[in-house]
Amino acid sequence: MATTEVIVRESRRRYIWPEVQLNLWIFIVLAGSSTVLGINAWFIAVQDQMRLGIPWIFTFAVITGGLTVLFLIIILILAARRMLIPGIILLGSFVLFVLWVTTLIETAVQLYGDGNVNGNCNNYVNNQEFRGVSIETLAWLTQSNICSCWKASFAWSIILAVLFLWMMILSWQVQNYDD
Numbered sequence: 001m002a003t004t005e006v007i008v009r010e011s012r013r014r015y016i017w018p019e020v021q022l023n024l025w026i027f028i029v030l031a032g033s034s035t036v037l038g039i040n041a042w043f044i045a046v047q048d049q050m051r052l053g054i055p056w057i058f059t060f061a062v063i064t065g066g067l068t069v070l071f072l073i074i075i076l077i078l079a080a081r082r083m084l085i086p087g088i089i090l091l092g093s094f095v096l097f098v099l100w101v102t103t104l105i106e107t108a109v110q111l112y113g114d115g116n117v118n119g120n121c122n123n124y125v126n127n128q129e130f131r132g133v134s135i136e137t138l139a140w141l142t143q144s145n146i147c148s149c150w151k152a153s154f155a156w157s158i159i160l161a162v163l164f165l166w167m168m169i170l171s172w173q174v175q176n177y178d179d
């Protein structure tokens with residue numbers, strides 16, 4: 001009786017990621033998403049302290065920032081195990097791109113549109129500077145900080161939306177790269 005030996009080899013495709021670009025992207029996205037998450041969490045605390053309603057954008061930005069940090073943790077785990085698959089990164093980047101664009105649009109509406117936060121900041125804070133040791137100076141510093149936080153949240157939302165768009169392009173290039 002003759003026997004036949006069958007050897008099965010499983011080959012895994014290896015994806016080549018540009019390490020410096022990927023690490024820089026992770027660092028910047030972590031810094032930006034953490035900043036937006038912190039700013040909006042603080043806004044929620046301020047609204048709660050003042051017994052005001054909490055606008056949906058604050059909660060939405062906190063959740064978007066949290067999901068972004070979770071996504072980065074998943075990327076780091078997959079990269080450490082050499083299992084960073086472009087399809088996963090492409091899908092996650094697309095979802096987060098949409099969430100950051102939504103955050104960007106609503107922040108812009110509140111800052112420059114219907115909410116007119118920027119106009120209020122210019123009228124009541126930037127043009128009314130207080131100095132010296134007084135409760136008015138402390139109140140002005142707090143208001144100035146709130147205005148600066150709105151602008152920082154808006155700026156980071158732009159940066160993060162662009163970075164997730166860039167990551168979708170990079171993932172597509174890594175996926176289609178032939179050895």
